[in-house]
Amino acid sequence: MDKTIIAHDPDEMEEIGIEIASDLEDGDLVSIVGPLGSGKTTLTKGIAKGLLITDVVVSPTYLLAREYRGRLSLHHIDAYRISTLAEFAEVGLDLYLPPEEGVTVVEWPERIDGLIEISDFLIRIDLLEGGPRRVDITKKGLRR
Ligand SMILES: Nc1ncnc2c1ncn2[C@@H]1O[C@H](COP(=O)(O)OP(=O)(O)OP(=O)(O)O)[C@@H](O)[C@H]1O
Ligand SMILES: [Mg+2]
Numbered sequence: 001m002d003k004t005i006i007a008h009d010p011d012e013m014e015e016i017g018i019e020i021a022s023d024l025e026d027g028d029l030v031s032i033v034g035p036l037g038s039g040k041t042t043l044t045k046g047i048a049k050g051l052l053i054t055d056v057v058v059s060p061t062y063l064l065a066r067e068y069r070g071r072l073s074l075h076h077i078d079a080y081r082i083s084t085l086a087e088f089a090e091v092g093l094d095l096y097l098p099p100e101e102g103v104t105v106v107e108w109p110e111r112i113d114g115l116i117e118i119s120d121f122l123i124r125i126d127l128l129e130g131g132p133r134r135v136d137i138t139k140k141g142l143r144r
Contacts, residue, residue, distance in 0.1 A: 002139060008132045013039045016135050017046020020121065023139070024051070026072055029098040031109035031116050034125030039133050040107040043123065047105060048074055060107075065093050073102030079111040088112070 007013040020043075024030070030047070032040045045057045053070035060066045060078040068074045075096040079088075088094045096104045098118060109115045116122060124136040 013042040014046030018050035021050020028120040030121040031119040038125040075104040079108040
């Protein structure tokens, strides 16, 4: 399902997330790469909606991780302030990378060595001139 979609506003960004969610399976790891403020959390909100999660999804930046229950549970991790898998192990979050159950979505995955390589989906967001975002979705399917 490799594809590129242009999102002109946050609603379109969420729609992309909803579409991605329909393709997610138990145990999937999703990496979202993109510059500061590009829409990683917004896309994750769409993924949560697609997984029939009714809780409000907020940025996990200061808590490192948040968990929600839906069709599959969603583990939402922000690696902005963490740089190694060992640091995640120290706080007990390494079992979500990849997840033993449910789906993990990681913002700033490039901060953790080897994480993008083991991801099932790689999503890359780029800022376009004037505000819209280009979203590149790559399904890697390494572990299926
Ligand atoms: N496609 C889009 N077009 C225009 N604005 C958008 C789009 N997607 C998201 N935004 C807006 O950009 C801002 C930042 O979004 P968001 O918090 O999702 O980014 P982020 O990549 O998670 O940021 P951070 O790097 O701080 O984690 C929000 O105001 C959001 O509504
Ligand atoms: Mg964010």
